[in-house]
Amino acid sequence: MWTKPWTFKEGFLIGGGLIFAGLMLELSVGPVMWDAFAWPANAIVLAGFFVMLTAMAYLRKKIYAFQWMTTYQAAIPAMVYAVALTIIMGLTRQQANGTWLNNMLSFWPFVLIYVYITVILGLTIHRRLRQILRGEWSMKRDVPFLLNHLGLFIALTTATLGNADIQRVKMICSVGEPEWRAMEQGGAIKEMDLAIELKKFIMETYDDGSPKRFASEIQILTKTGKNIETTIDVNMPYEVDGWKIYQYGYDTQMGAQSQISILELVSDPWLPFVYTGIYMMLAGAVCMFVIGGRKRV
Incomplete structure (x- = not known):
């Protein structure tokens, strides 16, 4: 073991070492504090990450480990660990303030494994x-490769580093009263750049009286001068000035006669980059399908 060339054994040992290191970090410093990576810290970290990848790529002939990280023997064990941790995340209840397995996105072993995969991706793309x-150059080989690998790299980095910039607030809107204030997750009041006035609350019920549909007819006023009238349905948000507005709740005691509507406003400035990565992977999959189909013909 540890004799060149390294094999899957070394790959699984490195992955296991990262998980062990993550557990030690979890015990000593607690979960990853993503709030510390809010803008502009996340942009600085991303720039530093690119510098590190570039340095590793140019040193790979001198440092064998960097060269080995572009091989299947490194990638497959890392993916096995990532899949296992992701399955655990799917099987356990995830809570924003949870610890260990109940908050996997802030669980050090989970984060370190995904950072390791991102490093492997970056070095492989650079090579x-x-x-x-x-x-x-081969179009049949390289176009799908770059679309898939670059897409995954972009999606992973932007989804991870953009997490701290996601804002979720709730706004309680009353009929005939424009509301500029919203409540953050911690309970603090935030003055928004837009106001929402509830025009009418709509509820449709089944024969037994249980809600079938509830929605809000609203008017949106923004500091940029927009005046919009629209209807917000459950799972059918409206987007304006970087905010997605979701129907969240209402006065359950009043039911269909509710004079208030609770809306959730979500801002995720990094989401377009995440979607770009996903669309690139989809395009890569289509390219592979088309090229594979031509070969069979």
Whole structure:
């Protein structure tokens, strides 16, 4: 073991070592505090990450570990650990203020494994780009490869570092009264750049009286001068000035006669980059399907 070339054994040992290191960090410093990575800290970290990847790529001929990280022997064990942790996350109840397995997105072993995968992706992409620049180019091979790998890299980095910039607030809107204030998750009051006035609360019920549909006819006023009238249904948000407005609740005691509507407003400035990565992976999958189909023909 640890004799060149490294194999899957070393890959699983490195992954296990990262999980052990993560457990030690979890015990000593607690979960990952993503709030510390809010803008502009996340942009600085991302820039530093690119610098680190570039340095590792150019040192890979001198440091064997960096070269090995672009092989299947490194990638497959890392993916096995990532899949296992993701399955655990799906099987356990996740809570924003949970600990250990109940808050996997802030669980150090989970974070370290995904950072490790991102490093492997970055080094692999860099190696392929250098081959392309040397003229070793194949459209059938490289287009799907770059779309899939770059897409996954973009989705992972932006979803992770953008997490701290997500804002979720709740606004209680009353009929005929524009509301500029919203409540943050911690209970603090936040003055918004838009006001929402409830025009009418709508509820449709089944024969037994249970809600079938509830929605809000609202008017939105923004500091940028927009004046919008729309209807917000459950799971059918309206987006304006970077905020998605969701129907969240109402006065359950009043039911269909409710004079208030509770709306949730969500802002995620990094989401377009995450979608870009996902769309790139979808495009890569389509390319692989088309190319594979041509080969069979």
